[in-house]
Amino acid sequence: xxxxxxxxxxxxxxxxxxxxxxxxxxxxxxxxxxxxxxxxxxxxxxxxxxxxxxxxxxxxxxxxxxxxxxxxxxxxxxxxxxxxxxxxxxxxxxxxxxxxxxxxxxxxxxxxxxxxxxxxxxxxxxxxxxxxxxxxxxxxxxxxxxxxxxxxxxxxxxxxxxxxxxxxxxxxxxxxxxxxxxxxxxxxxxxxxx
Amino acid sequence: xxxxxxxxxxxxxxxxxxxxxxxxxxxxxxxxxxxxxxxxxxxxxxxxxxxxxxxxxxxxxxxxxxxxxxxxxxxxxxxxxxxxxxxxxxxxxxxxxxxxxxxxxxxxxxxxxxxxxxxxxxxxxxxxxxxxxxxxxxxxxxxxxxxxxxxxxxxxxxxxxxxxxxxxxxxxxxxxxxxxxxxxxxxxxxxxxx
Numbered sequence: 001x002x003x004x005x006x007x008x009x010x011x012x013x014x015x016x017x018x019x020x021x022x023x024x025x026x027x028x029x030x031x032x033x034x035x036x037x038x039x040x041x042x043x044x045x046x047x048x049x050x051x052x053x054x055x056x057x058x059x060x061x062x063x064x065x066x067x068x069x070x071x072x073x074x075x076x077x078x079x080x081x082x083x084x085x086x087x088x089x090x091x092x093x094x095x096x097x098x099x100x101x102x103x104x105x106x107x108x109x110x111x112x113x114x115x116x117x118x119x120x121x122x123x124x125x126x127x128x129x130x131x132x133x134x135x136x137x138x139x140x141x142x143x144x145x146x147x148x149x150x151x152x153x154x155x156x157x158x159x160x161x162x163x164x165x166x167x168x169x170x171x172x173x174x175x176x177x178x179x180x181x182x183x184x185x186x187x188x189x190x191x192x193x194x
Numbered sequence: 195x196x197x198x199x200x201x202x203x204x205x206x207x208x209x210x211x212x213x214x215x216x217x218x219x220x221x222x223x224x225x226x227x228x229x230x231x232x233x234x235x236x237x238x239x240x241x242x243x244x245x246x247x248x249x250x251x252x253x254x255x256x257x258x259x260x261x262x263x264x265x266x267x268x269x270x271x272x273x274x275x276x277x278x279x280x281x282x283x284x285x286x287x288x289x290x291x292x293x294x295x296x297x298x299x300x301x302x303x304x305x306x307x308x309x310x311x312x313x314x315x316x317x318x319x320x321x322x323x324x325x326x327x328x329x330x331x332x333x334x335x336x337x338x339x340x341x342x343x344x345x346x347x348x349x350x351x352x353x354x355x356x357x358x359x360x361x362x363x364x365x366x367x368x369x370x371x372x373x374x375x376x377x378x379x380x381x382x383x384x385x386x387x388x
Contacts, residue, residue, distance in 0.1 A: 014241030020276055027325055034325035034334075038285050042293035044314035047208030050297045052290035054282040059324070060274050071282045073267060075294035080254050082214055082302065088248040088265045090295030090369045092232050096246035097291055099236035100269035101284030102381070103244045105327065108276065112329075118388045120238035126377075130253070131221055131228035133299065133368040135306075140228075143372035151383035162385035170381050174327040175284045178337035182376035183320075187296070187364050189345035191356035194312045 015111040033060045048083030050075050081130070091144065094179065095124040101175030102149065109168045110155060119154040147179070209305040227254045242277030244269050275324070285338065288373065289318045295369035296343065303362045304349060313348040341373070 010018045027034050036059035042052045055070035056063065075090055077083025088096065099122050110117050126144035133142040153162050170176055204212045221228050230253035236246045249264035250257065269284055271277025282290065293316050304311050320338035327336040347356050364370055 014243070015276055023274075023276065024328060024330060027328065027330055031325060031331075034323040034328075034330075036322050036324050038283070038289060038320050038322070038338075040282075040286055040289035040293055040318045042290070042297055042316045042318070044297050044301060044311070047301065048298045049208070050294055050314075052293055054286045054290065057272070057286075064272060064274060066273050067279055071286075073282065073287070073290045073294075075290070075298065077298065078251070078258060079260050080217075080258060082209055082217065083298075085261060088234075088267065089232070090291045090298060090367075091372075092234055092248045092251075092265075093267070093287060093291035093294060094369050094372060095232060095234035096236070096248065096267045096269070097284045097287035098379070099234055099246055100244055100267075100287060103236055103238050104242045104269065104271065104277075104284065107238060107241065109329075117238070120244075122236045124234045124236070126232050128230050128232070128368060129225075129228040130230050130368075131225060132371075133366050134218060134221065134228075135303075135362075135366050136218060136221055136228070137225075141371055141375075142366055143368040143370075143375075144232075144377045147377055147379045149379060149381040151381070152386075153383055154386040154388040156388055159385045159387055162387070163383060166381065166383040166385070168329075172327050172329050172336055173284075174322060174324075174337040175288050176337075176379060176381075177326075177335055178285075178288060179372060180376055180379050181335075181337075182374055183338045183341055185292070185341045185343060185370060185374050187343045187345070187360065187370075189347055189357060189360040191353045191360070192346075192348040193353055193356070194348040194350055 012111040012114070013107050013117050015108055017111055020111065048077035049086040091126060091128065095126055095147070097175045098147065098149070098179050099124050101173045102169055105173040106165055106169035109172070110165050113165060115155045115157045115161065115165060117153065117155040119152065121152045122149055124149050206305040206308070207301045207311050209302060211305055214305065242271035243280040285320060285322065289320055289341070291369045292341065292343065292373050293318050295367045296363055299367040300359055300363035303366070304359050307359060309349045309351045309355065309359060311347065311349040313346065315346045316343055318343050
């Protein structure tokens with residue numbers, strides 16, 4: 001077996017399946033390695049402009065220091081919602097989080113099931129009445145009333161197997177779970193009069 | 195009254211309060227202008243790397259074309275979760291969405307209540323057992339079990355009033371609502387065998 005053949009067999013969909021099975025074995029042997037804490041810091045920059053900085057996290061039994069630099073994501077609002085368009089608005093950022101998580105979960109599931117994907121695209125839509133979040137009425141909720149996700153997927157498996165991969169991704173996606181079922185959020189504030 | 199004085203009185207916390215009150219009046223007069231649809235498109239780029247593109251939305255009675263260019267956000271996973279760190283992971287992106295929405299809502303509420311803010315920072319933490327999303331056990335949920343948000347705020351109001359602004363932001367934030375209470379998500383897929 002040539003080295004090239006080994007590489008082709010080990011990496012599927014850009015996922016190192018040997019590493020994946022090693023990770024799953026380690027987690028089965030030591031369940032406490034599954035405990036993760038993810039973090040973000042955010043700073044207001046004026047008006048609807050704020051920026052999150054994301055770097056450190058805890059996982060696999062230790063503080064992770066593998067990231068050479070922090071990531072940052074800017075938020076904003078379009079003019080019609082009183083901003084100057086400094087970034088996607090927070091509701092759009094939530095759609096990104098959902099799309100990204102479903103996609104990555106789908107890619108990992110496909111890699112585990114020996115499905116070679118050639119294309120994964122999705123479009124997401126969320127409907128809201130902004131009179132809720134603008135404080136004008138209690139008759140509508142503040143957030144989206146519903147979200148629609150449409151995937152287009154190509155891969156070397158029958159359509160039914162590709163559909164199964166999508167269903168399994170939905171059943172295991174962390175953000176799909178959070179957005180569908182909700183998460184307890186505790187907010188506290190340290191306030192200083194200036 | 196000088197022009198400078200007028201500007202100081204109209205723009206508070208970087209929010210044009212005259213525009214804000216005009217918007218609220220328009221929405222009260224024509225509630226159908228409150229109907230918005232936000233969107234994101236996502237494309238898989240290999241492994242845990244995917245990218246969302248965000249531009250168009252519907253709101254205030256029309257398709258909005260005010261954005262000159264699309265925004266994009268990359269997602270990835272760190273090495274320990276089988277990626278090559280091409281961006282914040284989806285769970286971290288959800289923390290960003292939550293931080294950004296609480297912050298913008300807080301800034302708008304403060305502007306409406308004549309509170310001049312000088313600093314708004316937040317740190318967020320979310321806890322999860324990744325054995326859920328990796329498909330190893332049904333005994334833990336896939337997403338965060340809980341999220342903690344800690345704000346540090348400075349402004350020209352008594353601490354109690356600043357705390358009220360934080361509470362009002364929490365009561366009106368679109369993403370806080372969605373993450374706390376959940377949203378129905380409908381996923382469909384068009385699959386092609388390649």
